[in-house]
Each structure stands twice: as C-alpha cells, then as structure tokens.
Amino acid sequence: MDWIALGIGLFLLGAFLMVLAFFLEAARGREGEGKAEAGGVVIIGPVPIVFGSSERATKAVLILAIVLTALVLALYLLLYW
Structure with a gap:
C-alpha cells in the first residue's frame, strides 16, 4: 500500500467533505437567530x-x-x- 497516496486521498476527501458541508448549509439557509457552539x-x-x-x-x-x-x-x- 502506498502510504503517500493514501494520505493525499484522505486529505482530498476531507477537503471535499468540508466544501460539501459548506454548500449544503448555505443552501439550507437559516431563518431567525442561530446558535453557534x-x-x-x-x-x-x-x-x-x-x-x-x-x-x-x-x-x-x-x-x-x-x-x-x-x-x-x-x-x-x-x-x-
């Protein structure tokens, strides 16, 4: 198993999931006041x-x-x- 390829793949997967979560949250929108934790x-x-x-x-x-x-x-x- 090529550890470098695995590391790069996991990094790219994490970056993709963060971008996806950002767009899903923006598309859903928030009404009223939100609470941040x-x-x-x-x-x-x-x-x-x-x-x-x-x-x-x-x-x-x-x-x-x-x-x-x-x-x-x-x-x-x-x-x-």
Whole structure:
C-alpha cells in the first residue's frame, strides 16, 4: 500500500467533505437567530485535553477524542506489534 497516496486521498476527501458541508448549509439557509457552539481537542501524547463552549459540544469532542485515540492505539499495535 502506498502510504503517500493514501494520505493525499484522505486529505482530498476531507477537503471535499468540508466544501460539501459548506454548500449544503448555505443552501439550507437559516431563518431567525442561530446558535453557534464550538469545541476542540488537543492531544498531547496519549492524553486528550478537551474544551468547548457548551456541554453538548464538549461531549461531542470528548467522544471524538476517545475514538481517535483508540484508533491511533489500535493502528499502532496492528502495524508495529
């Protein structure tokens, strides 16, 4: 498997999904006032540091961080064990 091609393909897929989400959101439009929520995660080694503007956003980012950490650990064990 060519890792460079896989990386480029995943990058392009992510960029395409972001553009698609932008256009779908713009086409749907928003009536009235919208509420923005934001969250983020900083992973230092195996420890995720999660923050968010609301409890809902923080929970979503925490779940994402746990899934990504488990995925990285699983891939590490599969590839280098």
